[in-house]
Amino acid sequence: MQLIPHQDSPRHIRLNDADNVAVIVNDGGVPAGARFEDGLVALEPIPQSHKIALTDIATGQPVIRYGQVIGYALEPIARGGWVRETQLRMPSAPPLDSLPMADAVPARLEPLQGYSFEGYRNADGSVGTRNILGITTTVQCVAGVLEHAVARIRSELLPRYPNVDDVVALTHNYGCGVAITAKDAYIPIRTVRNLARNPNLGGEALVIGLGCEKLQAEQVMHEDDASVDLSEPWLYRLQESSTGFGEMIEQIMALAETRLRKLDRRRRETVPVSELILGMQCGGSDAFSGITANPVLGFASDLLIRAGATVMFSEVTEVRDAIYMLTARAETPEVAQALVREMDWYDRYLARGAADRSANTTPGNKKGGLSNIVEKSLGSIVKSGSSAINGVLGPGERYNRKGLIYCATPASDFVCGTLQLAAGMNLHVFTTGRGTPYGLAMAPVVKVSTRTELAERWPDLIDIDAGRIAAGRASIEELGWELFHYYLDVASGRTRTWAERHRLHNDIVLFNPAPVT
Template sequence: MQLIEHSDSPRYVRLHAADNVVVVVNDQGVAEGSRFPDGLTVIEGVPQSHKVATVDIAEGGTVVRYGQIIGYALEPIRQGSWVKESQLAMPSAPPLDSLPMSDAVPPALPPLEGFTFQGYRNADGTVGTRNILGITTTVQCVTGVLDHAVKRIREELLPKYPNVDDVVALTHSYGCGVAINARDAYIPIRTVRNLARNPNLGGEALVIGLGCEKLQAGQVMHEDDPSVDLSEPWLYRLQDSGHGFGEMVEQIMALAETRLAKLDLRRRETVPASELILGMQCGGSDAFSGITANPALGFASDLLIRAGATVMFSEVTEVRDAIYMLTSRAETHEVATELVREMDWYDNYLERGAADRSANTTPGNKKGGLSNIVEKSLGSIVKSGSSAINGVLGPGERVNRKGLIYCATPASDFVCGTLQLAAGMNLHVFTTGRGTPYGLAMTPVVKVSTRTELAERWPDLIDIDAGRIATGRATIEELGWELFHYYLAVASGEKQTWAERYRLHNDITLFNPAPIT
């Protein structure tokens, strides 16, 4: 990465020697006539995080960033001009039948030993970073009653059990009015089931049902599942109530108290860093995502992999255009084939909905300098680091091995976070350039800003400022190590993230590609 840096001059970042565009670093952008220290002069004003052409690009010529083609010029682009989305034709998506398959598998990095955190060991062998009572649901109809009960549990019961961090309602919009036997219905069903098995719930999750819904409690909790305790009462159906709303709430509270008493007996213990299951995600991305925050996450990901941990990255449409870089890194041909399988499934899913991958890039992404999904994808995959990809999960599946895992999810923040929770993550990291107060109730969310300006504007929402990389105040390696240590401190309960402190929690949002009846 080449950084033109000087506090009193226009500054840019070039990521690859082959790039013919660079990204403006200055908070207020650069004005017409501004001259970079290497002599490049802009011929029009260019906002921060947007691209400047370093050479004349002919009509039909390639526009290159990250050393990859991100578009073809629809008109001549002059050296020093602002390269805009409207000037670029997007390349076609890489065909899935001719990808490089496991041909550049990175060698294993040296083990990183001796790092630990304070976690809660579970009966099924997983480890929680928090000690939470989870109350899941079979249908949206029970949400109002459960929300009322949770409010009372938090106010009246939690103070009696100081070793329990919180009580969380795992409410969702599935369960009835759905084609429960449709081809793709397995995705929301297994997601609901696996959410209740998240390590941070300690195997003590409860189920609240209505009684007449299509999704029945036995599909959420399986009797032979070692990750949940079914030895004591775990289910309450509202239609079993004989005395109305008041009895419903009291019954839920009584059921909850039996589990709170058990959770309160748990204590943190020293566990190796290998017990961490980190989920990584982007949201409100900008052109700095692939320059600062995501590379730092990638470096920290490599550190965690060296320590034996599990690291998940996701978002199908945000890796689809760079999939050739991932299939090359797949540990085995089988893993590469699984990556292709998930890309193909999602291509077909978008086609059925009369959409394509270009629908991903948001107005905020574009305002932040990302011209199209190709450019966005190249910056998104950087957070996967440089390790071999060891496994692939379909949406709603639970992780069953350690290493670097591709967890196939939509790019929607809320759906992706929900599916990573179902996969078993016990810690989440979320990068943002435009800014979002995103959070999850079931696990701490570490927020990393791509720009210092955002971190300074939102000092009580952003946990880590990765914008320091763009201004030369920190290196990718330094930020990567900072994140690594911060992850372990948050996992241990030594630090609280801002989202956790303020209880900033987005809704659980299931991915349901099946029909609604």
């Protein structure tokens, strides 16, 4: 990465020697006539995080960033000009039938030993970073009653059990009024089931149902499932009440207290870093995402993989245009083929809705300097670091091995977070350039900003400022190690993220590609 370093002069970042565009670093952008240290002169005002042409680019010529083509010029772009999204024709998506398949597998990284965190060991061998009572639902109809019950549990019961971190309602919009036997209905069903198995719930999740819904409790909990405790009462159906609302609340609270007693007896113990299951995501991305925050996540991801942990990255539409880089890194041809399988499934899913991956890029992304989904994808995959990709999970599946895992999800922040929780994530990290107060109730969320300006404007929402890299005040390696240690502190409960302290929790949002009746 080439950085023009002077704080009080026009600055830009060029990521690759082949690039013919660079990203403006200065807060507030640069004015027309601004002269960079390398002699480049801005022909017009260019906002921060937007691209400046480093050479004359003729109509039809490729625009290159990250050493990759992000578009083709629709009109001449002069050296020093602002490269706008409207000036680019987006390249076609890489064809899935001619990708490199496990032909550039990275060498195994040197093991990293001597690191641990304080976690909650579960009966099935998994480890939680938090000790939470989870109460899941079979249908949205019960959500209002459960919300009322959880408020009373939190205020009346939880103070008696100081070793329990929280009580969380796993409410969702599924369960009835849906084509539950449709081809793709397995996705929301297994998601609901696996959410209840998340390590942070300690195997003590409860189920609240209505009684007449299509999704029955027995589809959420299985008696032969070692990850949940079904030896004691675990289910209450509201239609079993004979005296109405008051009885419903009392029954839910009584059921909850049996589990709170058990959870309160749990204590943290020292466990190796290999028990960490990190989910990575980005939202409100900008052109700095692939320069600062995501490379830091990638470096820290490599450290976790070296220590034997599980690291998941996701968002199908935000890797689709860079899939050739991922299939080449797959550990085996079978893993590469699984990546292709998920890309193909999602291509067909979008086509059924008369859309394609170009619909992903938001107005905020574009305001932050991202011209299209190709450029966004190239910055997104940097989170995955440099390790070999060891496995692939379909949406709603639970992790079944350690290493670097691609967890196929939509790019929607809320759906992606939900599916990563279902996959078994016990710690979450989220990078943002434009800013978002996103959080999850079931797992701590570490927020990393791409720009210092955002970290300074939102000091009580951003946990780690990766913008220091663009300012030349820290290296990717330094911040990668800082983030690695921060993960361990958060996982151990020694540090609470800003989202935890504010109780900023987004809803669980299921991915349901099946019809709604």
